[in-house]
Amino acid sequence: MRDLERARERMVETHIAGRGVRDRALLDAMRTVPRERFVDAGMAEFAYEDSPLPIGAGQTISQPYIVALMIEAAGVAAGDRVLEVGAGSGYAAAVMSRIAGHVHAIERHASLTEAAQRRFDALGYDNIELRTGDGSRGWPEAAPFDAILVAAGAPEPPRALREQLAIGGRLVVPVGEDATGQRLRRITRVGEDDYEEEDLGGVRFVPLIGEQGWAEDGSRAASNHGAGQARGRSLPQRIAEAAEPLPAPDAPAFAAAFDRFADCRVVLLGECSHGTSEFYRARDAVTRRLVEQHGFRFVAVEADWPDAAAVNRHVRHLSQPADAAPVFRRFPTWMWRNAEAAALVDWLRARNRGRDAARQAGFYGLDIYNMGASIAAVLAYLDEVDPGSAEVARERYGCLTPWQNDPATYGRAVLREGYRKCEQAVVRQCRDLLQSRLQYAAADGERFLDAAQSARLVASAERYYRVMYYGGAESWNLRDTHMFETLEHLLHAHGDDAKAVVWAHNSHIGDARHTEMGAARDELNIGQLCRERFGEAAALIGFGTHAGTVAAASHWGGDMQVKRVRPSHRDSVERLCHDAGVPRCLLDLRAGRHEALRRALLPPRLERFIGVIYRPETELQSHYAQVSLPQQFDAYVWFDETRAVTALGPQHPRPGAPETFPFGV
Ligand code: SAM
Numbered sequence: 137m138r139d140l141e142r143a144r145e146r147m148v149e150t151h152i153a154g155r156g157v158r159d160r161a162l163l164d165a166m167r168t169v170p171r172e173r174f175v176d177a178g179m180a181e182f183a184y185e186d187s188p189l190p191i192g193a194g195q196t197i198s199q200p201y202i203v204a205l206m207i208e209a210a211g212v213a214a215g216d217r218v219l220e221v222g223a224g225s226g227y228a229a230a231v232m233s234r235i236a237g238h239v240h241a242i243e244r245h246a247s248l249t250e251a252a253q254r255r256f257d258a259l260g261y262d263n264i265e266l267r268t269g270d271g272s273r274g275w276p277e278a279a280p281f282d283a284i285l286v287a288a289g290a291p292e293p294p295r296a297l298r299e300q301l302a303i304g305g306r307l308v309v310p311v312g313e314d315a316t317g318q319r320l321r322r323i324t325r326v327g328e329d330d331y332e333e334e335d336l337g338g339v340r341f342v343p344l345i346g347e348q349g350w351a352e353d354g355s356r357a358a359s360n361h362g363a364g365q366a367r368g369r370s371l372p373q374r375i376a377e378a379a380e381p382l383p384a385p386d387a388p389a390f391a392a393a394f395d396r397f398a399d400c401r402v403v404l405l406g407e408c409s410h411g412t413s414e415f416y417r418a419r420d421a422v423t424r425r426l427v428e429q430h431g432f433r434f435v436a437v438e439a440d441w442p443d444a445a446a447v448n449r450h451v452r453h454l455s456q457p458a459d460a461a462p463v464f465r466r467f468p469t470w471m472w473r474n475a476e477a478a479a480l481v482d483w484l485r486a487r488n489r490g491r492d493a494a495r496q497a498g499f500y501g502l503d504i505y506n507m508g509a510s511i512a513a514v515l516a517y518l519d520e521v522d523p524g525s526a527e528v529a530r531e532r533y534g535c536l537t538p539w540q541n542d543p544a545t546y547g548r549a550v551l552r553e554g555y556r557k558c559e560q561a562v563v564r565q566c567r568d569l570l571q572s573r574l575q576y577a578a579a580d581g582e583r584f585l586d587a588a589q590s591a592r593l594v595a596s597a598e599r600y601y602r603v604m605y606y607g608g609a610e611s612w613n614l615r616d617t618h619m620f621e622t623l624e625h626l627l628h629a630h631g632d633d634a635k636a637v638v639w640a641h642n643s644h645i646g647d648a649r650h651t652e653m654g655a656a657r658d659e660l661n662i663g664q665l666c667r668e669r670f671g672e673a674a675a676l677i678g679f680g681t682h683a684g685t686v687a688a689a690s691h692w693g694g695d696m697q698v699k700r701v702r703p704s705h706r707d708s709v710e711r712l713c714h715d716a717g718v719p720r721c722l723l724d725l726r727a728g729r730h731e732a733l734r735r736a737l738l739p740p741r742l743e744r745f746i747g748v749i750y751r752p753e754t755e756l757q758s759h760y761a762q763v764s765l766p767q768q769f770d771a772y773v774w775f776d777e778t779r780a781v782t783a784l785g786p787q788h789p790r791p792g793a794p795e796t797f798p799f800g801v
Contacts, residue, residue, distance in 0.1 A: 143184035151186040152204045159208045165234035174225040193245040197225040210283040210308045221271030222287035226252030239264045240278050242271035272346035274300040289318040289341040294348035301325040310341045338740045372715035378730040379721035385417040391425035397675040398430035406642035406678045409746035411687030414775040415679045416476030423637045427497045433630045434498035438640035440508050444501025451484040466508045468748035470687045470696045470783035502619040510566045534692030534749045609659045620665040642678045650767035678769035682714040684778040688750035698780040708742040709765045719776045725766040734766045
């Protein structure tokens with residue numbers, strides 16, 4: 137119990153007050169209402185993560201920050217009469233009941249209304265009146281209201297709700313022309329027929345289904361047809377003007393466009409999927425140029441340290457230990473065992489031939505903890521002792537990515553008793569694995585880890601594996617912090633002014649503070665840490681695409697498939713770039729370049745994140761997150777249409793090369 141209270145306090149501090157909510161009465165109310173009582177029993181462990189969670193009838197309890205944002209925006213105050221439309225679990229109504237005089241709440245699903253009423257009764261919250269019905273028509277008998285909050289997205293602000301506001305009353309409602317993404321609007325009634333409207337930013341709610349909302353089939357309900365929203369000025373047009381068209385990645389002019397970043401200490405090159413050929417080829421071209429012409433000393437990639445260390449020995453013409461294990465043979469093999477990555481390895485090896493060590497370019501992995509092997513070990517162990525828990529673990533490893541926003545995932549990934557029982561054994565196994573890998577690293581010709589660093593890693597391993605096992609922000613933060621520390625050690629080991637290229641997913645290299653990850657979930661990443669450490673000497677370069685194909689699996693450990701990438705969502709940054717009509721380009725987003733465009737791109741918009749898992753069927757929830765593009769990246773590289781990487785399976789040795797070359801080293 138105390139754990140949940142602590143978690144609640146932390147949620148209020150971090151996710152609510154930490155994100156700028158100042159209303160003291162609201163913060164106190166959120167400290168008081170036990171959110172765990174508003175979710176299913178099995179879901180209590182997630183109650184204080186800042187996420188929506190399933191509550192039955194296909195609906196969700198809103199993310200706590202959004203609840204707070206809406207209540208603050210509506211200016212709910214002592215003595216107010218409040219209406220909530222879309223009561224769901226009853227949580228938001230409960231919070232408001234601790235502040236306001238009287239709360240009316242309407243929910244269209246009777247099963248949810250009944251469950252919410254039971255919760256209010258059990259908690260003794262007796263100033264809430266709840267009913268089942270169509271809230272888009274409001275609650276005329278109880279009007280006027282000082283504040284009306286709508287927890288579902290409407291095509292337009294329902295007329296009935298505007299009319300049920302008291303003079304001075306505030307209506308806060310998500311409004312959007314498609315049923316999935318909206319802008320949060322505050323409408324204040326300033327006179328009998330006068331209303332003022334403000335835009336409070338992008339949000340995502342389930343649709344408001346009813347007479348003055350959407351029809352069940354997703355079309356507009358009959359009585360709500362009205363004038364559409366005025367269109368803004370054309371952003372795609374402005375993007376097209378600022379875009380610097382690029383040739384194909386293998387043309388020399390492609391990489392030359394990136395010379396502007398040559399004076400940086402670190403150039404971080406992203407990707408919006410782990411299986412897109414163009415992103416590898418583009419990063420390869422830029423890396424070669426930075427190494428060859430601008431003195432960059434190594435490339436550090438989002439891969440396990442031991443596997444990358446074998447490749448590093450290969451490109452430096454060093455001998456491999458006799459007992460070296462095959463590399464990049466674990467899921468997701470295609471991420472590094474592909475023809476595009478092999479091309480860079482070939483080039484590095486050819487370039488390094490005959491040079492002394494100090495003038496060679498290196499190849500390193502940033503995941504010092506040997507993550508892939510650890511996850512594989514956990515899954516193999518659980519498959520044997522508790523297959524049910526193995527299934528849960530697969531789900532967690534596959535889906536609790538920082539951009540994941542699919543409440544159903546939580547439903548599938550709730551911890552079972554057996555899972556906890558296995559924890560000690562699993563953590564021990566991972567620690568042993570790490571220890572043996574560290575001995576291995578210490579035996580490397582290239583001394584990277586000193587004894588003190590190794591000891592520190594071993595000491596924190598247990599904590600790391602435990603939180604990795606449980607998923608969530610803490611494991612992400614530990615991982616990215618270690619990736620950053622690894623990068624710092626590598627820079628240090630290569631000399632005081634050594635320069636590096638980093639290859640990692642957009643979610644690692646785009647500044648997390650300007651994405652939902654950081655803003656909503658308190659997650660940081662290597663891009664943010666590089667900016668904090670190196671300032672303008674760090675270049676964060678994101679990559680994006682509209683459509684095409686991608687190599688990805690449907691679940692952790694699943695087979696690689698070439699999947700079709702759905703055309704980008706209409707509210708996404710990708711769609712803006714697609715509509716700009718430039719097939720390949722570089723957008724320089726740094727301050728002072730294209731200021732008007734930069735400002736126009738600042739408000740949060742959706743961006744797509746595809747990892748090693750791609751689930752097109754739940755794409756919006758599973759793969760899109762809000763970002764402020766010009767703050768997330770210094771530059772954005774656009775390929776309108778992209779293709780899957782060419783995977784090199786162990787059964788497909790590269791033509792003309794020894795069977796194990798270069799990844800079987
Ligand atoms: N505020 C709620 C909470 O904290 O649990 C979450 C609400 S959920 C995001 C939105 C709810 O709106 C769903 O439960 C859905 O059934 C309900 N809803 C949708 N259209 C409605 C309508 N016309 N009238 C009443 N409820 C509606």
